[in-house]
Amino acid sequence: MNTDKKEYTNPVGKSVPRIDGRGLVTGQAKYTFDLKLPGMLIGKLLRSPHAHAKIISIDTSKAEKLPGVKAIITARDTHLIKFGSNEYFFPQTIDQMAIEADKVRYIGDEIAAVAAVDEETAQKALSLIDVRYEILPAVFDMTEAMKPGAPQIHDALNNIALILPVNFGNPDRALKESDYVREDIFYTQSAAHCAMEPHVCVGQFETFSNKITLWTSTQAPFKCRESLAKCLKMDLNNIRVIKLAVGGGFGGKLEMFPMDFAACLLSKKAAGLPVKITYTREEEFSFSRRKHNMIYKIKSGVKKDGTLTAITGEVIADGGAYCSYGPTVLAAAMMRIFMVYKIKNFKITGFRVYTNNPISGAIRGFGGVQSGFSVESHMDLLAEGIGMDPVEFRLKNITTPNMVTVNKIMLTTNGLKECIEKATRACDWKNKRGKLKHLCRGIGIGIAADVMGSKMYKAHESAGSIIKIEEDGSVYLFTGAADTGQGSNTALSQIAAEELGVSYTRIKCTAADTEITPFDTGSFASRVTFISGNATKNAATDAKKQILNIVAEEHKMNADELDIKAEQVINKKSSSVIMNFDKALELCYSFNYGRQIIGRGSYNPKTTPIDFRTGEGNVSGSYGFEAQVAEVEVNKETGQVKVLKMWDAHDVGKAINPQSCEGQIEGSITMGIGYTFYEDLKFKNGRVVNPNFANYRLPRSIGTVPIETIFVETNDPEGPFGAKGMGEASLLPTSAAIANAIQDAVGVRIKDLPITPDKILKALKEKDLMEKSKTKS
Amino acid sequence: MLLNPFKFHSPADLNEAVRLHNSLNNARILAGGTFVINTLKSLKNMGVKTPENIISLKKIREIKGISRSKEELSIRSMVTITELFESPEITENFPVLKTACRHIATNPIRNMATVGGNLTCRYTWTELGAILVALDAQMHFAGSDGREEIISLEEFFKNQARSSKILKSVSIKYEKNTRTSYQRVRKSSEVDVPLLAVCIKTNFIKKRFADTRVVINNGLEFARRDLKLETFLDSVEPGNQTAASALDHLDTSIYDTKEDDYKKAMFRVSIKNAVNEILQGSKK
């Protein structure tokens, strides 16, 4: 094999180019959005126009007669099986049917699907389906939904899908013994993922073999397969889910969608013709998934010296009509506190509530964003209450390396202190905090933890990898991990090459095809580098061993004496070269040996089951950390806030690809800035009122905030080459860092997102009035 | 398909365009397309009937380009926002227009959208509208008999931007000693649709305001003048307090903010800033 790019040996730690980059910059990479198959039909979903109603009857006869219509399905065509995305640990959340049978619970709930020769015909067919509903009273406010007498959406009492009580120690006593106690309520809004590629899938049923192939824009092809198998009552090996290039996911593509199910079933009914269903942008906003809007009540106590004594509170999350990943989101909104703060007395109860709004699900940060804003704002207020600098306050209370928290989270490497120190040094905290008010400028900090996977998905959370080395020394890496743009194919290929001891350019990565690649739970919770990375490393170790065994045999040596470094098989002790990698492979495939080199690896992170009655359990194999600082300038006349700069110091264990890590941090912070200032998914009577980019604003090139990234490499002993996962945590503290900076700049505290100029102006006015009345009295 | 079917026409000259416009059934003029095509998509999604004929003005030479005579500047209707922005005439003589152009929508839209479309599409938010009313722009329409029909932009907006004729060009007069200030406020980010805009143009002679035109755009209606404030500014002896005093001389009936306190406050801030900017001598 021609490998003259020497700089790509030992690729871990280097910003090597994306393995799939050429396809992306030339427009040649194929997304499901681009997929066209012979005979392909266009599918469309019929959705409820009512937020809450019983389905009395559905008559598809007129639609069936429309020329060009090839298949129509309703619940009658299904096994009426319910599924849930968090079903393993929360069976009570198995509450959704792909095509609803008796009842609809939000505007957009799917009740039928049509496949036709073109989009116009499919759309016309939808309008010809006669549905009779009995409209039921609906409820859209989460606190209203919890009251007795509220419309009953599922069977859950008071529409509470889930209560998560987390209690430790004696918080009541600890609060009484505190020198300062305060209570705050924070409101965080709903938001949308806005991945650039919408949800899209093509389903094809192979009539002679009873096999389904589904191409879908997904972050979790195996989860999709699992739910399809359940709902269609099929074996896993009769369903093939293929992930092509994906134009972003951000948590919105982590589960089976009605479109996936419908495309497959429609294809079956249409004698095996492939069926493509694409969401419009309006459907993306209105009918896919959204962020849980939350009410976060938090009451904490501190001692004069800054020690946190107790944290108590209540979290209410608007879950919309079905559960999706709601339980994980709720858990994350509470558990992440334990990863960053040493706290023994704790009592927060979380409620995930059903409403007749569209479905809330997983979105980057998984509840950690809402809690990040609330808790990190609250911490600053506690510090202020005892006259302590917020950085000092955090340093006083943060977790340390190698400690077990009160809820049995096992922290190993923990760079939080170093992150705080580096971030505050980089931004010149000492000379800025409290000192720039005359310029209406301020600086604020927020901290957060990252998990690697979340153990909420299945009994195991393992990933698998296969490495197949061809006779010319070229390498295949088969991984189940789903690259949705974050660069996992690249990072995993780097890990494979590093462990094998060869150049990165030898690796070809095939990913996320449930028929070819080993199982992987998917791309979420920053798990891929850590979990799938370890599986890949193990597969590479296995493959290397197989090669070295043959070389050792040939040279009458012990395999343990050998290694592969920089494309050479070497004697470890003397560093002398035995033969180069290509020759070694020739030997493996030669007459005397003829042995295929197929390395396999799997990895399941060392976690403990979580007890959801108490909140105890080690959810992740390792934890990442970060400290983020925001510097802002407030225009007191207009209320506009300009973020001058952000600093992010991030414990990534080891940056496998520094450029990709930076890209993740920058993208995440940008999303955080959007959420802080202008992303706001609004509803009226259960309908999204701004389902388009004109009215749901996203960050753009204008107003881009400079971001300085600082890597803290704690070299995690469990992670592949010391790496931890990352990509999610960076938007957790952003809103609070900004809110804290605004407080520093102009002395006002905004407790409900998004922070808009009118809120700032109003708060400034109120502050002025209060100060005037103080001076008067 | 993204659009409902229609018959596409691309006349080579203005007379042909006028003829088609007058004779075809259910026809719509297409300039840059940024408004019309987008609207056609929405109408299709809503199941509303759409035009059967689209008449593109793209090939018509006589409505392209910017030219000047001694007294006035003529901006033809098919000039794009980008062309306006890049025009040396505009850069030198009407910099406030250039500034406004920079902030209209986004780059590709600026490359496609036309001055004519911007003013005639009946979208109350027209960035250029407020400034051109302040500059007392005149609209030149193509009459059916080959003649021009001229109407001030202010009148055109008073008539809710309704016209059955094709716009040929917009003209603005060159004036000496003008000072102009354009203020716009976005609600929450650099890339939001504006919340409001204020444009004040005056002939600043002997340190006083003269022939002042104050134009406000609140997004709910087309840009219109605040005659009360104009009278005040023309009569006042300008000083440090002028900007603040101006706020007591507003025709409040036209600042309809639908009880949006923030918008009310921002109008006041914008007017204050506009007056101060003129007094400080920005020749924008």
Place this chain on the structure above:
Amino acid sequence: MILNINKKQYTVDIQGHETLAEVLRDTCGLTGTKMSCNEAECGACTVIINKKAVLSCITLAADVEGEEITTIEGLSDGDNLHPVQQAFLDHGAVQCGFCSPGMILASKALLDQNPKPDQNDIAYALDGNICRCGGYLKIFDAVRAAAEEKSSVKDKKV
């Protein structure tokens, strides 16, 4: 009619109401041009017509007969990437890639007209292209680098 795309003549049989985006993707098979919003907001459908970046989802194909159209497929020359494409790769300005064709074309249109853009020029040239994955910092880096005709892969040190 004949469309002039990437310096090639495409003879297409299209209807008056077909947008250029649809004709490029469905009739000409050039799926590099993406669509994401259908409301002229996101820029994924950006192409270059007569040296200007425009949105193909609100352009009628019939209206651009005879114009010089450049899509992402027209940028690379066989094996060689266009400097802007290479710069995007080198500077980590591509993540999921869905916005990339539009973003790269908007960048190219800018640099062809303004070889030395400042930060503001770049920001305004790209304000019609949304990137949801990575933000814009690395895109700025890439455009600046392409302008300087440099492209290097940097190692980040702690």
